[in-house]
Amino acid sequence: MPIITQKSKVKSQNHNAKTKSDLKYRCYYYSISVIRFLKTLPNAKVYWSISDQLLRSATSIGANVIEAKSASSKRDFIKFYDIALKSANETKYWLALMRDGLGIISTQINPLLIEVEELANILAASLLTLKNKRQ
Secondary structure: OOOOOHHHHHHHHHHHHHHHHHHHHHHHHHHHHHHHHHOOOOHHHHHHHHHHHHHHHHHHHHHHHHHHHHOOOHHHHHHHHHHHHHHHHHHHHHHHHHHHHHHOOOHHHHHHHHHHHHHHHHHHHHHHHHOOOOO
16 A cells, blocks of 8 residues: 655645636526527517526536535535536436437537536535545
């Protein structure tokens, strides 16, 4: 088993801080991507409700990650990450519905689905670590 030096601990901590920072920015730019996508949709009644729900759930991911930063306790922090994960899963639903139900071209939807899947995986892994359930 390798010996962990003080230097490698610092590097690991810096990496974790960078990952958390990257998550914040990825969520922010993901929200922008969804907003830009929604602006390309036709202005027809059939798109309004789903677009509104997609906008709310997609932007909620980043908003809850940011809110977690000012959490007053670990339990509060976990709660915000939990909500962010639920919003990511809801976003996947609305995007799939647009693709399969409204016939939006997959090339527009698939990059958004891939990114939200990655964000959800990061959030889920973080929650497992925070809840000490990772083995």
